[in-house]
Amino acid sequence: MAATVQSPTTARRVVFPFTAIVGQEEMKLALLLNVIDPFIGGVMIMGDRGTGKSTTIRALADLLPEIDVVAGDPFNSHPIDPDLMSEELRQEFLTTHATFPVATKKVPMVDLPLGATEDRVCGTIDIEKALSEGVKAFEPGLLAKANRGILYVDEVNLLDDHLVDVLLDSAASGWNTVEREGISIRHPARFVLVGSGNPEEGELRPQLLDRFGMHAEIRTVKEPALRVQIVEQRSDFDLNPHKFTAEYQAEQVLLQQRIVDAQTRLASVTLDYDLRVKISQVCSECDVDGLRGDIVTNRAAKALAAFEGRTEVTLDDIRRIVALCLRHRLRKDPLESIDSGYKVNKVFAEVFGVELAEK
Structure with missing residues (x-):
């Protein structure tokens, strides 16, 4: 689309x-x-x-971007993908190959x-x-x-x-x-x-x-200086939202296109076996329960590569997302708050043989 x-x-x-x-x-x-x-x-x-x-x-x-839906359907059913249809529409689509009126929203x-x-x-x-x-x-x-x-x-x-x-x-x-x-x-x-x-x-x-x-x-x-910039931006938007939004229109279009392209590219993104093994090693050494951490880290790294316009995951992709995917899965003292990601990044640096990035 x-x-x-x-x-x-x-x-x-x-x-x-x-x-x-x-x-x-x-x-x-x-x-x-x-x-x-x-x-x-x-x-x-x-x-x-x-x-x-x-x-x-x-x-x-x-x-x-706007999505195509079956007009009048309360579930935002997809007009041609049966996996995204309500049960009734899905049965009708699969048995009679019906076509539905389409609306965008x-x-x-x-x-x-x-x-x-x-x-x-x-x-x-x-x-x-x-x-x-x-x-x-x-x-x-x-x-x-x-x-x-x-x-x-x-x-x-x-x-x-x-x-x-x-x-x-x-x-x-x-x-x-x-x-x-x-x-x-x-x-x-x-x-x-x-x-x-x-x-x-x-x-x-x-x-x-x-x-x-x-x-x-x-x-x-x-x-x-950054706080002042944020306050001034908000004031400008509140004063004239249409004018403020128009100034960012070109950037919005470019970012939206990047998202759409990344969604299309995602299926063709590959993650090298050695990197997958090291991701699982990080999860293991961080003592993460279950395999959800491994799965999410793999998916997030691929999504980032797709967003950056590539079809192969790099070590830097993993570095950027590993703390986001694992920090809340670490075992910790009940009195501690969630780690900022230092422990995860430290283990990542050891496993991948790179220097620990400074925050």
Whole structure:
């Protein structure tokens, strides 16, 4: 699909441009890689309040090219890919080779409120209508709206553990199943899960934290000149959002095209066997439980190579993403906060025989 960034119009709310965001390179890289390869498994962003977490995530969703959907479908079903269709449309497509009316829409960006119930998240089945009329009456939830888009949970560390489990299960499987009184409904729920939080309010349980593909840390900018630049940018945007956005239009188009090209290139990216062995050695020496760390590091390195326009992963690709993929999987003292990545980078330098990069 051709990449097109729409010019700002009065019909659509103007969003702060992704390319205008200063600093926070770690967060931006993690988000871009998950958009290129959603199977990386989402991003957990931990950092200080007021550091632009929500602004960056909304800017990314606005940057992405529009997607083709079946017109009027509540699940954003793909018009020709049966794996991205609701069950009913999929059956119709496979049995009758039906063609569906196509509409285009912005990539959905769904905010999950802290007080959301499981019914609001997963959807509900109208039992009365199902029994009286013999039809599966389903009211879609937030997971349905987020299909093929981004699901953002602010203060995820304050969310009920059971709901976090539901979100992670759907993000991993790509499907949401709702069952009630013997009636079961299943629909696609493929989305990039992005959680954010403040470490001062507590960490997620390690079992849940491990299931996020990447973990980005962000800090308040300390350099006065940079802080002034950020404040002035925000003031300019608030004063005249259309003018401010127009100034970054060319950069937005270029970045969007890079993302689209990377998504296309990803399948042809290769990772040398020796590098794969060393990645697993880093995971082993960091005492990472399970193989999720190995898998995510491999995927993220390939996504970065694709983003940089290459079809072969380099050692530098791995260096840039290894801490993002592993720092939240290290065993640690319960009283410690998540390591900044020093331990991971130290082991990486030893295994790969390179000098430890200075932060």
